[in-house]
Amino acid sequence: MDSCCIIQPNFHNKGGLFLGNLKGANNNKELKADKIKAVLSVSKNDLNYGKAKIQHLTIEADDLPVYNIRESFEKSIRFITK
Numbered sequence: 001m002d003s004c005c006i007i008q009p010n011f012h013n014k015g016g017l018f019l020g021n022l023k024g025a026n027n028n029k030e031l032k033a034d035k036i037k038a039v040l041s042v043s044k045n046d047l048n049y050g051k052a053k054i055q056h057l058t059i060e061a062d063d064l065p066v067y068n069i070r071e072s073f074e075k076s077i078r079f080i081t082k
Contacts, residue, residue, distance in 0.1 A: 009035040017080065028052050040079055042069070055079075 009016040015037030025039050025047055038055040041047055047056055057079045059072040
C-alpha cells in the first residue's frame with residue numbers, strides 16, 4: 001500500500017492510523033486488509049467508500065503557503081480520537 005502505518009489496529013476493534021497519498025486512500029481492498037476503518041484526507045478531492053465500512057473526513061485545503069491549516073486541527077483531532 002502507498003502508506004505508512006502510524007498506529008497499529010488494536011484489540012478494541014479500532015482501526016489503525018495511516019499516513020498516505022490519495023492512491024492509497026482510494027484502495028478499498030488494501031484499506032480493508034490493513035484494518036483501516038477511518039480515513040482523514042486533506043484534499044480538494046472527495047473520496048467515496050460506497051458500502052465499505054470506512055469513516056471519512058475531508059479537510060478541504062488549498063495547497064498554498066498562505067493556507068492556514070491550523071484552523072482544521074481541532075476538527076481533525078476529534079475525528080482521530082473518536
